[in-house]
Amino acid sequence: MSDLEQFRAETRAWLEANVPASMREPMRGEGDANWGGRKADYSKNPDQKLYMDRMAERGWTVPDWPKAYGGGGLSAAEAKILREEMARLKCRNPLNSFGISMLGPALLKYGTEEQKLEHLPRIARGEIRWCQGYSEPNAGSDLAGLQTSAVSDGDDYIVNGQKVWTSYADRADWIFCLVRTSKESKQGGISFLLFDMDSPGVSTKPILLISGYSPFCETFFDNVRVPKKNRVHDENKGWDVAKYLLGHEREMISGMGLASPGGNPLIEGAIATIGLDAQSRLADPILRAQLALFEVRSKAFSAMSERFIDQLKAGQAHPAQPSMMKYYGTELNKDRHELIMASGGSDTLEWESERSNGGAKPRAWLRTKANSIEGGTSEVQLNIIAKRILELPS
Amino acid sequence: MPLYLNDEQTMLRESAQQFVSEAAPVSHMRALRDANDATGFSRDLWKQFAEMGFTGILIPEADGGLGLGHVEAGVVLEEIGRNLSPSPFLTTAVAAVAALNGTAQRERWFPGILAGETVAALAIDERAKHGDAIGMKAERSGNGFKLTGAKQFVAHGHVADLLIVAARTAGSPEDHDGVTLFAVSKDAANLTADPQRLADASLAARMTFDGVAVDADAVIGEVDGGRAVLNALLGAGRTGAAAEMLGVGGGAMDMTVQYLKERKQFGVLIGSFQALQHRAAHLYSELEVARAAVLKAQQLLDAGDAKADEAVSVAKAMAGMASTLAVQEGVQMHGGIGMTDEYDIGFYMKRGRVLAELFGDTNYHADALARAAGY
Numbered sequence: 001m002s003d004l005e006q007f008r009a010e011t012r013a014w015l016e017a018n019v020p021a022s023m024r025e026p027m028r029g030e031g032d033a034n035w036g037g038r039k040a041d042y043s044k045n046p047d048q049k050l051y052m053d054r055m056a057e058r059g060w061t062v063p064d065w066p067k068a069y070g071g072g073g074l075s076a077a078e079a080k081i082l083r084e085e086m087a088r089l090k091c092r093n094p095l096n097s098f099g100i101s102m103l104g105p106a107l108l109k110y111g112t113e114e115q116k117l118e119h120l121p122r123i124a125r126g127e128i129r130w131c132q133g134y135s136e137p138n139a140g141s142d143l144a145g146l147q148t149s150a151v152s153d154g155d156d157y158i159v160n161g162q163k164v165w166t167s168y169a170d171r172a173d174w175i176f177c178l179v180r181t182s183k184e185s186k187q188g189g190i191s192f193l194l195f196d197m198d199s200p201g202v203s204t205k206p207i208l209l210i211s212g213y214s215p216f217c218e219t220f221f222d223n224v225r226v227p228k229k230n231r232v233h234d235e236n237k238g239w240d241v242a243k244y245l246l247g248h249e250r251e252m253i254s255g256m257g258l259a260s261p262g263g264n265p266l267i268e269g270a271i272a273t274i275g276l277d278a279q280s281r282l283a284d285p286i287l288r289a290q291l292a293l294f295e296v297r298s299k300a301f302s303a304m305s306e307r308f309i310d311q312l313k314a315g316q317a318h319p320a321q322p323s324m325m326k327y328y329g330t331e332l333n334k335d336r337h338e339l340i341m342a343s344g345g346s347d348t349l350e351w352e353s354e355r356s357n358g359g360a361k362p363r364a365w366l367r368t369k370a371n372s373i374e375g376g377t378s379e380v381q382l383n384i385i386a387k388r389i390l391e392l393p394s
Numbered sequence: 395m396p397l398y399l400n401d402e403q404t405m406l407r408e409s410a411q412q413f414v415s416e417a418a419p420v421s422h423m424r425a426l427r428d429a430n431d432a433t434g435f436s437r438d439l440w441k442q443f444a445e446m447g448f449t450g451i452l453i454p455e456a457d458g459g460l461g462l463g464h465v466e467a468g469v470v471l472e473e474i475g476r477n478l479s480p481s482p483f484l485t486t487a488v489a490a491v492a493a494l495n496g497t498a499q500r501e502r503w504f505p506g507i508l509a510g511e512t513v514a515a516l517a518i519d520e521r522a523k524h525g526d527a528i529g530m531k532a533e534r535s536g537n538g539f540k541l542t543g544a545k546q547f548v549a550h551g552h553v554a555d556l557l558i559v560a561a562r563t564a565g566s567p568e569d570h571d572g573v574t575l576f577a578v579s580k581d582a583a584n585l586t587a588d589p590q591r592l593a594d595a596s597l598a599a600r601m602t603f604d605g606v607a608v609d610a611d612a613v614i615g616e617v618d619g620g621r622a623v624l625n626a627l628l629g630a631g632r633t634g635a636a637a638e639m640l641g642v643g644g645g646a647m648d649m650t651v652q653y654l655k656e657r658k659q660f661g662v663l664i665g666s667f668q669a670l671q672h673r674a675a676h677l678y679s680e681l682e683v684a685r686a687a688v689l690k691a692q693q694l695l696d697a698g699d700a701k702a703d704e705a706v707s708v709a710k711a712m713a714g715m716a717s718t719l720a721v722q723e724g725v726q727m728h729g730g731i732g733m734t735d736e737y738d739i740g741f742y743m744k745r746g747r748v749l750a751e752l753f754g755d756t757n758y759h760a761d762a763l764a765r766a767a768g769y
Contacts, residue, residue, distance in 0.1 A: 267769055282769045291769070292760035293711075299704070299763075300687035300712040307397035307686040316398055328679045385678055386671035390651050393666045 007078055011085045018054050020047035023092045026265070029360040030213070030367075033096045037129025038173045055094040056125045062100055065108070069116055070124030076313040098167070099123030099130040101252040103176050103194075106245040110192075110233040119194070131197070132249075133177030133219060134242070135165040141380050143178075144187045144239065148221060150179035157181070157193065157231075159201075159224040165374065169204040169217035172197055176245075182236050192238035195226040211366035212351070212359070249375045250322040251308075254329030258298075258305055266336060267291060270343035287342060294339055301332055320388035327381035330371035337365040395697070397689050399465070406466055410473045413446055418479035420738050426480055427595035433553050434589075434597035435480040444510025449487045452630070454495070457504050463696035464488075464630060468637030468688065475641020476648075478738075478745050480596060482513040482550050484634045490514035492630035493558055493623050499577045499614050503556055515554035516627065517545035517578075517601055524754040527568050530603065532561035532576065538610045539563070541576065541603040547752075551599030552589035555580050558627065559603070563618050573620040575627075576612045583607065594744035625703075629695055632706050632753045636688045636713035639749045643681050643717030646724035646742040650674065653728055670727060677716075677723050684709075684716035704766060711759035714750045721746040 001009070022045060027033060034040070034048040042049040055061050058072060063079045065071020074082065104123055107116055122128045139145045148161025159179055169175070174196055182189030197204075201224040206214035233241050270291060275283045282288035308325055311317040340361055341348050348365075350356035372378040386392045399407060418439055426436070443449050451467050453459020460466075467488050474481055486507055494500045506512030520529055520543070530543030541561055551557065557578040564572030578585070585606045587599040615623040651674055654665030664670055691709035694702040721743040725732040732739045750756065 264767065267767055271769055276769065280768070281764070288764060288769060289757075289760070292764040293756070295763055295767070296708055296711040296715070296756070296760050297683070299708040300683045303397065303690035303705075303708070304683045304686035307689065310396035311398055314396065314398065324675075324679045324682060327675075328683060379672065382672040382675040383668070385675035390671075390674055390678060392651070392654055392671050392674065393663045 004077055004081065008081045008085065011082055012088075014058075015085055015089050015091060018051075019089060019091050020051050022047045023051045023094075024090045025092075026090065027092060028357045029364070030215075032092070034092075034094070034126070035096050035129055035168070035171070036126025037171065038127070039129070039171050040126075051092075052094045052126050059124065061095045061097075061126065062104065062120075062124045065104065065120065065124065069108075069120035070122075071120075076310075080309075095126045097123060097126065097130070098132055099128065102132060102245050102249050103130050105248045106176075106192075106241050107232065109244060110241050114229075115194075115232065128173045129168070129171060131166050131169045131172035131175050131219075133163040133166055133169075133175045135163060137162060137164050141377055143242070143376075144190065146178055146180060146190065148177070148179050150181050150191060150193060150226070152181075152228075153225075155228055157191075157226045157228060159193070159195075159221045159226055161221050163219040163221075165207075165216045166204065166219040167215055167217075167374075169197070169219045170206055170214075175202075175219070176232075178238055178242055181238075185236075187239040189236055190238040190242065191235050192232045192241040193226050194230045194232065195224065199224050199226070201225070209366070209370070211363040213363060213367070215367075246376065247319070247322040250326035250381070251312075253371060253375045254308075254322070254325035255305070258302055258329070266340055266343065267295075269340060273343055273345055273347065287339075291339060291343075294335055297332060298336065301328060304328070318389055320384050323376070323381040323384040324389070326375060327372075327378050327385070330368075331378060333371055334368045337368045341365050395693055397686060397693070399469070403465055403469060407469045407473075409446070410448070410470045413442075414470075414473035414477050414479055417442055418474075418477055418481070420478050420741060423478045423480050423595065423741065424738075432589075432597075434550060435482060439479075440482060440513065441510040443481065443483060443487075444508060448483065449510055450508045452488060452491045452495070453500075453504055453508060457500055458508050459504070464633050464692040465689065465696060467630075467634060468692050471634050471637040472641035472644070475638035475643075475745070475749070476645040478594075478642070478645070478741050482515075482554075484631065484638060485516055485549055485554075486512065486514040488634040489516055489627050489631035490556065490558055493575060493614055493627035494577070495626070497614050497623070498611065503577065506555065512555045513550055513553060514556040514558060515548050515551040515599075516631070517548050517551065517557050517559040518624070518627075519547045520545055522546070524751070524758055526570075528560050528562050528573050529567040530559070530561040532563050532574055534563075535607060538608050538612065539574075539576070541578070541606040541608065544600065544602050546598075546600045548587070548599045548601050549596060549752075551601050552587040552597060553580075557585075557601075558614065560620060560624055563620075570621060572618050573624065574617050575614040575620040575623045576608055577614055578606065578608055578612060592748055594741070594748045596745075596748065628753055629702060629706050632710040632759075633688065633691045633695055635749050635752045636684075636691065636706075636709040639713040639717040639746065640681070640685055640688055642742055642746045642749060643684070643713070643720035646717075646720040646739060646746070647674075647677055647681060649739055649742070650677075650720075650724045650727050664727075673723055673727070677720055680716040680719055684712045687712040704763065707759035707762045710754060711756040711763075714756040714759075717746045718750055718756075 060072050063072040063074045063082050067073040136146045150157035150159045177193050178190055179193055180189055181191040201222040204217040204219045207216045208214050277283045348361045351359040447460055448470050450459030451462045455461035532539040532541050559576045559578050563574040584604040586602045589597045589599045592598055657664050688709045691705040694705045724739045725743055728739050731737050
């Protein structure tokens with residue numbers, strides 16, 4: 001047996017023995033996701049914490065990070081096997097985290113050793129929940145137009161300003177934040193700061209969305225004191241960190257375009273509602289055709305996703321490729337949820353009933369509409385592809 | 395196996411790029427068309443393909459070939475697509491070799507394919523739309539069989555040395571079982587070919603079998619068990635056609651993006667217009683996704699994976715959608731010049747349409763996926 005085959009066998013055995021049964025069921029809604037952090041409430045399902053802790057102990061919440069920072073130290077091939085075995089068992093994600101998908105990679109590249117040792121293991125163990133302070137009112141897609149200021153005061157910065165669309169800021173423990181440290185240059189006057197959301201002067205207010213949820217907040221900074229040692233990379237060089245992190249954010253969001261492992265809820269849902277005709281075909285031939293063509297794109301995008309990860313690990317991906325993944329994945333995901341709504345008919349319109357799991361489907365449908373806006377709109381991604389990959393003129 | 399080309403495959407791509415673009419660029423195809431060439435491709439070029447080793451890519455080393463896989467065949471096909479090179483490579487060195495591989499028939503036909511002397515054609519379609527039904531009859535007669543019926547859309551059928559024919563030895567046209575594949579030589583009596591020039595200037599024949607007698611040893615694989623051989627042929631052919639479509643779509647996109655960087659209107663390069671940038675970027679995305687789907691299908695076919703059939707349908711359907719978009723956007727973004735015969739972009743549109751139809755179009759394969767998924 002090769003080393004990889006042995007790794008697969010051991011991984012499978014460990015997962016089977018250690019992943020609680022309730023963590024192998026499909027999530028019914030966003031409420032089933034575990035984001036960790038100081039404010040996490042595990043009273044509804046203690047398995048979430050048990051599962052996260054067991055995975056974190058092996059470094060498997062961040063399988064490809066170095067062991068010194070709480071990771072699993074796995075090779076690309078091993079990490080892929082772990083993903084495959086988790087999918088095979090329909091394991092949920094043990095920990096959803098902007099620390100893992102966004103800040104971690106940026107710290108690994110730009111952080112000091114001290115910053116890495118302070119933050120990465122706590123991210124890996126799900127102890128600290130992070131939020132992202134990027135967008136500002138009136139900036140929108142023109143991210144570098146941000147105005148939140150950080151003024152030097154001895155060993156600290158004094159931060160003033162307002163952020164918007166800060167995902168889960170009200171539940172986060174720390175924030176990674178873009179601030180203006182110089183007005184001399186638009187992109188060259190931005191710095192990247194980390195600070196505790198419990199710092200005096202930080203306040204947040206949730207924004208109610210069309211889904212009825214409030215995943216986003218407005219966040220206000222009123223003379224917030226942030227130690228300079230919490231600045232990642234040089235002063236006025238924060239845009240480099242921001243761009244690098246955005247690539248990872250786009251990669252993460254593009255994953256939403258992938259079908260969840262195990263079964264095909266889209267097709268199963270359509271069959272359940274509409275039924276099959278005498279030839280065992282979906283009784284709505286036009287919807288059947290739409291579903292089939294969607295499945296072609298969806299399966300092709302799964303292959304693209306696998307290829308993208310393989311290329312990233314091999315250093316072969318174009319630096320702007322995450323923009324393509326983000327664009328395609330989020331547009332595809334919107335299509336998927338339109339089809340879920342069309343397949344479910346009036347059943348998918350119930351907003352509060354127990355039968356509809358509190359309107360999980362319509363709320364998820366509405367939530368996907370943000371995918372092609374957050375993290376850079378589809379139009380911004382297309383601009384990036386056109387300019388940086390196709391090298392079209394300005 | 396990672397979903398990108400390894401070092402050897404990248405080297406093969408470089409040599410295929412150089413060879414095809416020099417030996418058979420678009421002007422080669424245009425010249426054949428302008429000469430109203432009755433063969434439809436260059437026999438000399440086919441010899442050169444053999445000298446490069448390309449015709450033996452899928453032939454096992456034990457049979458004198460290179461023993462490589464569908465990934466490598468696809469590398470060559472993509473360059474064929476990009477240069478619109480008329481060639482029997484897809485039908486002969488890919489689909490026919492996949493059908494003959496491991497059968498007794500290989501000893502008779504592989505040497506000629508390796509030498510670039512034999513051209514194979516596939517007589518499998520009986521209607522204007524590719525389907526699974528096979529009506530052509532093969533009735534036992536003496537020591538062999540007599541083939542009766544008609545086939546169409548047989549590329550190179552009028553000049554092929556070898557015809558691979560799917561016929562029915564039992565059951566009715568819609569039945570899955572009861573199909574047998576035959577290797578028929580071009581000099582068989584009672585076989586007529588009516589070659590027709592297609593929109594892309596290639597030639598495909600309507601073929602009539604009026605009691606064509608073949609020996610029992612013309613059977614490829616097992617009598618009544620031809621679906622296995624046909625599946626191997628179609629898996630290779632579909633994946634190969636998808637790879638060629640990537641080349642056609644990619645070639646059309648490259649021409650178009652280049653044009654956007656050169657053509658000025660309103661005093662500026664049209665490539666600076668956001669409306670066109672977004673369409674070009676969307677097209678790029680569709681082609682990248684198609685490329686991943688094609689590579690996935692090639693790798694699964696090479697690995698003999700049980701999921702290969704699904705991946706092949708995804709690849710053919712996705713490549714069909716992406717390359718269709720590429721040629722349509724190509725002509726549109728070129729404006730009026732894109733409608734002229736003098737300019738090459740229209741050739742991409744024509745070739746793309748033929749490949750989209752070959753071995754089942756996007757709808758056929760989407761339907762196959764739906765049926766396999768139980769809806």
